[in-house]
Amino acid sequence: xxxxxxxxxxxxxxxxxxxxxxxxxxxxxxxxxxxxxxxxxxxxxxxxxxxxxxxxxxxxxxxxxxxxxxxxxxxxxxxxxxxxxxxxxxxxxxxxxxxxxxxxxxxxxxxxxxxxxxxxxxxxxxxxxxxxxxxxxxxxxxxxxxxxxxxxxxxxxxxxxxxxxxxxxxxxxxxxxxxxxxxxxxxxxxxxxxxxxxxxxxxxxxxxxxxxxxxxxxxxxxxxxxxxxxxxxxxxxxxxxxxxxxxxxxxxxxxxxxxxxxxxxxxxxxxxxxxxxxxxxxxxxxxxxxxxxxxxxxxxxxxxxxxxxxxxxxxxxxxxxxxxxxxxxxxxxxxxxxxxxxxxxxxxxxxxxxxxxxxxxxxxxxxxxxxxxxxxxxxxxxxxxxxxxxxxxxxxxxxxxxxxxxxxxxxxxxxxxxxxxxxxxxxxxxxxxxx
Numbered sequence: 001x002x003x004x005x006x007x008x009x010x011x012x013x014x015x016x017x018x019x020x021x022x023x024x025x026x027x028x029x030x031x032x033x034x035x036x037x038x039x040x041x042x043x044x045x046x047x048x049x050x051x052x053x054x055x056x057x058x059x060x061x062x063x064x065x066x067x068x069x070x071x072x073x074x075x076x077x078x079x080x081x082x083x084x085x086x087x088x089x090x091x092x093x094x095x096x097x098x099x100x101x102x103x104x105x106x107x108x109x110x111x112x113x114x115x116x117x118x119x120x121x122x123x124x125x126x127x128x129x130x131x132x133x134x135x136x137x138x139x140x141x142x143x144x145x146x147x148x149x150x151x152x153x154x155x156x157x158x159x160x161x162x163x164x165x166x167x168x169x170x171x172x173x174x175x176x177x178x179x180x181x182x183x184x185x186x187x188x189x190x191x192x193x194x195x196x197x198x199x200x201x202x203x204x205x206x207x208x209x210x211x212x213x214x215x216x217x218x219x220x221x222x223x224x225x226x227x228x229x230x231x232x233x234x235x236x237x238x239x240x241x242x243x244x245x246x247x248x249x250x251x252x253x254x255x256x257x258x259x260x261x262x263x264x265x266x267x268x269x270x271x272x273x274x275x276x277x278x279x280x281x282x283x284x285x286x287x288x289x290x291x292x293x294x295x296x297x298x299x300x301x302x303x304x305x306x307x308x309x310x311x312x313x314x315x316x317x318x319x320x321x322x323x324x325x326x327x328x329x330x331x332x333x334x335x336x337x338x339x340x341x342x343x344x345x346x347x348x349x350x351x352x353x354x355x356x357x358x359x360x361x362x363x364x365x366x367x368x369x370x371x372x373x374x375x376x377x378x379x380x381x382x383x384x385x386x387x388x389x390x391x392x393x394x395x396x397x398x399x400x401x402x403x404x405x406x407x408x409x410x411x412x413x414x415x416x417x418x419x420x421x422x423x424x425x426x427x428x429x430x431x432x433x434x435x
Contacts, residue, residue, distance in 0.1 A: 057070065084096070178255070199409065203419075232405060290393075311350070368380055
């Protein structure tokens with residue numbers, strides 16, 4: 001009898017401590033959060049509810065981020081906060097092997113016998129130590145058409161960070177929401193808690209409009225009844241064996257999302273570039289990644305020179321006149337002789353050729369050209385200098401009004417191309433609740 005009771009006790013302890021055991025309000029098929037663009041920093045912001053009682057948190061959306069990290073120094077009050085104890089299942093899931101002590105009075109972010117991670121501000125490229133913990137997180141469910149009732153994860157793993165790590169982030173934010181390829185990033189934790197597909201889609205709106213991130217499978221329906229999941233072209237996601245996010249990453253595999261660009265064309269004409277830069281070497285250098293913390297696409301210096309020269313030449317053939325650059329852009333044009341179309345300004349099309357000649361990510365004028373004044377338009381691509389960690393970084397501006405789906409289970413990326421061509425935008429998700 002004693003042995004039986006001991007087994008029952010072990011089973012009970014497993015369910016109490018297991019990070020995958022999440023008490024949930026109900027089991028939705030998908031979840032959503034809205035996304036807005038901060039005008040001053042060009043960062044993409046989202047909001048979740050956390051703690052008991054629930055507090056709305058504004059967060060910078062970090063597509064390749066390893067996990068949710070939150071400032072715990074300022075007014076973190078919650079009756080359901082639980083630090084992750086050393087050598088616990090939570091620490092193992094998070095890959096946190098260290099064990100720390102805190103010599104101040106216990107509080108969220110400062111407890112003895114806890115494991116920690118390195119929360120990383122990927123905007124300023126700084127990192128520090130932080131306490132791994134659990135607390136309640138609540139976001140809206142969705143059927144793909146509208147928001148539904150709130151769904152709650154009672155023991156969501158996140159990292160406590162000190163206030164100084166917020167430097168460089170948009171005003172009023174409390175941390176960063178990581179959507180990367182780790183077991184404790186938002187997509188994996190939500191999928192585990194509610195037993196839905198390990199995939200998510202982002203659709204960033206431009207200007208002050210509201211875009212959306214949907215965790216789970218489609219449909220992804222935008223007014224007037226356009227299911228963007230039916231518009232997707234697919235390409236493999238590539239794993240970088242070395243983290244590119246921070247000098248503090250200690251050689252771990254990257255949590256960021258890479259795709260295989262084989263060549264670049266401007267108006268279907270091949271741009272001559274050093275294609276070895278398009279592959280990822282064993283040290284993790286090279287390749288093409290997708291980022292929401294870089295506001296514009298960043299190209300290695302030689303690729304930048306070749307692409308911009310080809311763009312300038314193709315623009316000249318259209319009688320588009322080049323003018324002086326406007327920081328941070330080096331290549332700008334007079335608006336004279338540039339016409340507006342359904343896909344944005346009528347400029348040369350940039351084409352990223354992926355696994356074969358039939359799979360092409362086309363960047364039209366709406367995603368390539370930035371209006372900097374009434375008279376000047378600039379190519380929204382910046383020079384990344386020589387020997388950057390990553391050769392091509394597809395930035396937020398180039399993602400706007402494109403639905404991009406990340407399937408972690410099959411390691412596949414789907415992209416819709418510019419939604420303007422289907423007569424909708426990322427701002428057209430119907431946020432009118434059906435709950």
